[in-house]
Amino acid sequence: MVEVKSLSFGETFGYKGLMDVKSLYKMIDKWFKDHGYDKVELNNYDEVYEDGKQLRLKLRPFKKISDYAKVEI
Amino acid sequence: MSLDVKDITQQLEIRYKGIYNLDGLYKMMRSWLDAQRYDYMEKRYKDKVGGPFGNELEIEMRPELKVTEFIKFHIEVDTHMWEVKEFEAEIDGQKKLVTDGRFFIKLRCWIEFDYQGRFKTDFQKALLKFMITKVLKRYFEIKWYDRLKYDLYKFHAEIKKFLKCETEFNAY
Numbered sequence: 001m002v003e004v005k006s007l008s009f010g011e012t013f014g015y016k017g018l019m020d021v022k023s024l025y026k027m028i029d030k031w032f033k034d035h036g037y038d039k040v041e042l043n044n045y046d047e048v049y050e051d052g053k054q055l056r057l058k059l060r061p062f063k064k065i066s067d068y069a070k071v072e073i
Numbered sequence: 074m075s076l077d078v079k080d081i082t083q084q085l086e087i088r089y090k091g092i093y094n095l096d097g098l099y100k101m102m103r104s105w106l107d108a109q110r111y112d113y114m115e116k117r118y119k120d121k122v123g124g125p126f127g128n129e130l131e132i133e134m135r136p137e138l139k140v141t142e143f144i145k146f147h148i149e150v151d152t153h154m155w156e157v158k159e160f161e162a163e164i165d166g167q168k169k170l171v172t173d174g175r176f177f178i179k180l181r182c183w184i185e186f187d188y189q190g191r192f193k194t195d196f197q198k199a200l201l202k203f204m205i206t207k208v209l210k211r212y213f214e215i216k217w218y219d220r221l222k223y224d225l226y227k228f229h230a231e232i233k234k235f236l237k238c239e240t241e242f243n244a245y
Contacts, residue, residue, distance in 0.1 A: 021239040033244040039226060040083050046238050048091025055239055060083070 021055065028059070037061035037073070074190060076201055078213075079183040082222045085229050089236055090175040095130075095157065101235045102134070102150070105228060111136035111148065127158040127174060137185075145185040146221045148228070152178045178232060182225045184217060 032039065043058035062072040106113050114135045121129040134150040154176035162171045192201045205213060223245055230243035 022242065025240045026242040026244075029242055029244040038082075038222075039245050041085055041226075041229070042083060043086045043088070044233065044238065044240060045088040046090070046236065048089075053239070057240060 025057075032059075032061040032073075035063075037063045074198070075188045076186040076192075076198070076205060077183055078186065078205070078218070081182055081184065081218050082225065085180040085225065087178045087180075087229070087232060087236075087238075088176070089178075089238075092162075092171050092173050093236060094169075095154070095159070095172040096170065098232070098235055099132070101231065102228075105231050106134075106136045106148075109138070109224065111138045111146075124156075127156040128154075130154040130157050130176075139188070140217070142189065143187060144217060145188040146217075146224070147183050147185060148221075148225060149181040149183075150178065152176060180225055180229055182221050184213075184221060 029039070038061060040060040040062060041058070042060055043056065045056040047054040060072055062070050064070045103113060114137065115132065116135045117131060117133040119129075119131040121131075130153070132150075132152045134148075134152075136148050136150070138146040140146055154174055156174040158173045159170055160173070161168050163169075164171075186205055187201060192198050226243055226245050230241060234241040
């Protein structure tokens with residue numbers, strides 16, 4: 001059976017204000033690639049309104065360390 | 074009988090709500106698959122007309138690509154659209170047909186080995202499974218599983234690009 005060990009629990013980061021979502025996503029995607037993680041984008045939910053967008057994203061990048069263990073963020 | 078390997082990557086999902094170009098989205102998906110030389114197959118096209126909020130549309134695509142005489146890539150695209158309402162809108166001074174509603178697109182992929190069924194006896198099948206899942210596992214992972222996975226992510230990124238999502242970038 002698979003054994004999962006959580007090393008960190010629900011770390012959050014909040015921000016309100018002007019931001020460049022495209023660049024933020026690009027940076028996250030690139031960071032994971034540069035650090036050898038495999039991409040897993042489980043969910044991408046876009047809601048478009050007249051005055052803006054709401055975006056929900058679930059990323060689960062992982063890295064295989066050996067034949068028996070992998071790390072997931 | 075062939076051997077299928079299904080745990081290449083997890084299912085990817087795009088959900089969208091708002092105004093989009095349904096015709097353009099369908100054409101883009103078709104043309105991307107054609108450009109990558111996938112044989113396009115459509116398992117289901119269901120258009121349910123007459124709901125109070127608009128049509129309901131289900132499209133299940135099953136493109137496949139014969140990579141070698143032994144390996145076949147499969148991509149599964151399930152789309153389900155609700156409240157499909159088409160109307161004319163003026164975009165950049167031109168009248169265009171756009172669609173309002175919400176939908177999801179689910180993407181999966183898997184590889185079929187020995188699709189021609191050359192390994193017939195039980196011993197041959199067991200040997201095939203042993204070779205693919207144990208002896209040559211790394212070789213197939215690096216050479217073929219990754220290729221299909223990146224194909225799927227490219228397709229995923231193309232769809233997001235078409236929908237003008239903020240997350241259209243793909244580093245892989």
